[in-house]
Amino acid sequence: EVQLQQSGAELGKPGTSVKLSCKVSGYNIRNTYMHWVNQRPGKGLEWIGRIDPANGNTIYAEKFKSKATLTADTSSNTAYMQLSQLKSDDTAIYFCAIRGIGPFDYWGQGVMVTVSS
Amino acid sequence: DIQMTQSPPVLSASVGDRVTLSCKASQNINKNLDWYQQKHGEAPKLLIYYTNNLQTGIPSRFSGSGSGTDYTLTISSLQPEDVATYYCYQYNSGLTFGSGTKLEIK
Numbered sequence A: 001e002v003q004l005q006q007s008g009a010e011l012g013k014p015g016t017s018v019k020l021s022c023k024v025s026g027y028n029i030r031n032t033y034m035h036w037v038n039q040r041p042g043k044g045l046e047w048i049g050r051i052d053p054a055n056g057n058t059i060y061a062e063k064f065k066s067k068a069t070l071t072a073d074t075s076s077n078t079a080y081m082q083l084s085q086l087k088s089d090d091t092a093i094y095f096c097a098i099r100g101i102g103p104f105d106y107w108g109q110g111v112m113v114t115v116s117s
Numbered sequence B: 001d002i003q004m005t006q007s008p009p010v011l012s013a014s015v016g017d018r019v020t021l022s023c024k025a026s027q028n029i030n031k032n033l034d035w036y037q038q039k040h041g042e043a044p045k046l047l048i049y050y051t052n053n054l055q056t057g058i059p060s061r062f063s064g065s066g067s068g069t070d071y072t073l074t075i076s077s078l079q080p081e082d083v084a085t086y087y088c089y090q091y092n093s094g095l096t097f098g099s100g101t102k103l104e105i106k
Helices: none
Strands: A003-006 A010-012 A018-025 A034-039 A045-052 A057-060 A068-073 A078-083 A092-099 A105-107 A111-115 B004-007 B010-013 B019-025 B033-038 B045-049 B062-067 B070-075 B084-090 B101-105
Touching: A003 A092, A003 A105, A010 A018, A018 A092, A018 A111, A034 A068, A034 A078, A045 A068, A045 B084, A057 A068, A078 A092, A105 B045, B004 B084, B010 B019, B019 B033, B019 B084, B019 B101, B033 B062, B045 B062, B070 B084
Parallel strands: A010 A111, B010 B101
Antiparallel strands: A003 A018, A018 A078, A034 A045, A034 A092, A045 A057, A068 A078, A092 A105, A092 A111, B004 B019, B019 B070, B033 B045, B033 B084, B062 B070, B084 B101
């Protein structure tokens, strides 16, 4: 069974960074893209970007190019997302997801990031 | 970037009703569209992939259709457990979620 386990809730001060993790079990992340999606309180889903863990290649949505940095460690089968220069607007739930071909679709449980001084 | 517009933003219907949710792309997305259901406090769940393919385990009352820029998710007989927000998601060029349709029971 494929499972994505995300790290715990984060509280970050404005101007600092946080690094979120997403550990995958039951599937080798080398064989897929890892996506990250956010959801601000009461708002819709927003695609942030994706990484190909096999070679480290990344694609970001335009608005997240200077905000998010995606990395992956194939030895631990874990994907990471660092959010930099935190602002209150970054307060959101962040999901990692595997969206493969056709029906292959798995999501983490989501992690709440709160930005507050 | 491709913009995805969903309508209506909120839909209220009765149990047993046939419900239609719409998603319109700003350009042709060649049927490269999925539908997700998100219940409160949960991760999104894939319902339909590549416009009209039902994900494993999803009830057959859900169906999808469309082409070009216009796509539809239909629930043939609304059930109480279908209360959720529904998102379309295109992957033809970049990846974009629609703005969502919140489905309520009257």
